Amino acid sequence: MKFIINRELILPPLQRIVNVIENRQTMPILANVLFQLEKNKLTLTGTDLEVQIVARLSLENEAEGSITIPARKLLEICRLLPSGADIKFELIDTKLKIQSGRGRFMVSTLKADDYPNFEMSVMDCRFTMQAGQLKKALDKTTFCMANQDIRYYLNGIMLSIFNQQLKFVGSDGHRLSIYKDSITQETGIELRIIIPRKGVLELVHLLDIEEEKEVQIEFSRNNIRIVIDNLIFSAKLVDSKYPDFNKVFEQDFHSPIHVQKQILKDALTRVAILSNEKFKGVEFVIDGNNLQISTNNPEHEEAEEEIVIEYQGPPLSIAFNSQYILDAIANLDSELAVLTIAENSSCCFIEEPDEQKYKFIVMPMRL
Numbered sequence: 197m198k199f200i201i202n203r204e205l206i207l208p209p210l211q212r213i214v215n216v217i218e219n220r221q222t223m224p225i226l227a228n229v230l231f232q233l234e235k236n237k238l239t240l241t242g243t244d245l246e247v248q249i250v251a252r253l254s255l256e257n258e259a260e261g262s263i264t265i266p267a268r269k270l271l272e273i274c275r276l277l278p279s280g281a282d283i284k285f286e287l288i289d290t291k292l293k294i295q296s297g298r299g300r301f302m303v304s305t306l307k308a309d310d311y312p313n314f315e316m317s318v319m320d321c322r323f324t325m326q327a328g329q330l331k332k333a334l335d336k337t338t339f340c341m342a343n344q345d346i347r348y349y350l351n352g353i354m355l356s357i358f359n360q361q362l363k364f365v366g367s368d369g370h371r372l373s374i375y376k377d378s379i380t381q382e383t384g385i386e387l388r389i390i391i392p393r394k395g396v397l398e399l400v401h402l403l404d405i406e407e408e409k410e411v412q413i414e415f416s417r418n419n420i421r422i423v424i425d426n427l428i429f430s431a432k433l434v435d436s437k438y439p440d441f442n443k444v445f446e447q448d449f450h451s452p453i454h455v456q457k458q459i460l461k462d463a464l465t466r467v468a469i470l471s472n473e474k475f476k477g478v479e480f481v482i483d484g485n486n487l488q489i490s491t492n493n494p495e496h497e498e499a500e501e502e503i504v505i506e507y508q509g510p511p512l513s514i515a516f517n518s519q520y521i522l523d524a525i526a527n528l529d530s531e532l533a534v535l536t537i538a539e540n541s542s543c544c545f546i547e548e549p550d551e552q553k554y555k556f557i558v559m560p561m562r563l
Contacts, residue, residue: 197233197261197287201253203296206240206283207274209251212427213242214267216249216398223312228264230311231285235260241311242267247395248314249402250428262308265292273301314430319414319421321357323383327424328407333375334400336527336554337366340373341393349436352392357385365438371520372441372557373527389415390438395431402429444543444557451509453482453535454549457525460487460533463501467491468518470499476519477563482512491518491563514541515563521546524556 213229221227221244230241235258240251274283277296284295287305294301334353342350345368356363360382364375391399402424403411412423415433422429467478471491481488485507490500514537525533530548537544546556 229267248430317416322414331403336375340366342368354438390434448539454506467499
C-alpha cells in the first residue's frame, strides 16, 4: 500500500472523521481511521458504532490495500505540516511510513479486517433538500435537545415527514422548539424518526457548506444516511416513540403580547445578572402595555426593569428561566417577538408575527 496525497485534500475530511471518534473506546481499533485504497480512490472511515462518517477522495493511483491508523495522531501530523504539502504514505509491515518534505513519521497500525462494520438496514425512504434549509431547521431546534436525560428519546431531534412537509422538534422536557418546512418533491413518506444528539451536533458541522448545495437524505426505521459532497454521514436512530406534544395547543390562551425583540433581550439580560445562578428565574408582570421583569437571589439582591409592550388582555404574572427565553428570542428572525401565555399559565408560546415556520414553547417555573 503506497500513495501520495496533498495535505489540503486529506485534512478537511480527516478533521470531520476525528470528531465522531470518542477519546475513550471499548475497542482500541475504534480510535483508528480506516484507510481503503482502490484504483484511483481513497476511502476514509471513522465510527463509534453509533455515528459514522465516510469520506471518498479521488487519487491518481493504481495501488490497492487497506489499513487502520490512529486517527488523532494522523490528524495532528497532517495539520502541522506546511500548507500545500504533498504527503507520501507507505505501509511497511505493521507500520505506516508518513513522509513529507524532510519529515518522516512511523505510525503503528491495526489490521483493516478487524475494523467493525457499521450495521445499516436497507434504506427504503429518500429525498433531497438544500444544505442551508436542513442546517437552519437543525439550528432552530438543536439548542432545546436534552443531554443525557433518562428519557433517552429526548436526547435527539424528532423529524416528522408527511409527504412534502417536514417538522423538526427538540425538547428537554422544560421547553420545546418546533420548526416546520417543506420540500419541492413529493416523497409519499409518512414517518417519524429520532436522530441522536451526537449525530445531530456532528451533522450541523458537516452542513457548514454552500447553502444551495443539495444533500441526499436516506433513512429506514433504524438508520439515517446523508450524503454531503464527498462525505457520507450515517447514524443509528433512537429506538423510541417521541411524546405527543400536540395537546399543548389544545387549550385557551390570553391575547398575544407584542414586544421588540432586542429591547426584551437587553432588559432580560441585565435583570438576569442578579437571578439565582442555578435556576435563573425571572418574573414577568404584565399590566396593559407595560411588562415588568424582576428577579432576586439568595444574597437578597434584586433587579427590575420595565419595557413597553402591546397587550390587550387581563393583568398577568408568570415566572420563567431567563436563559430559556433568551435562547428562544435569539432564534427569531423578525424584529418583533410574539409571546402568548396559556390561560392556566401552563406554558408560553414565543414566535414571529408573520412567519409560522418556527415556534418555541417554554414551561413556567416557581420562584
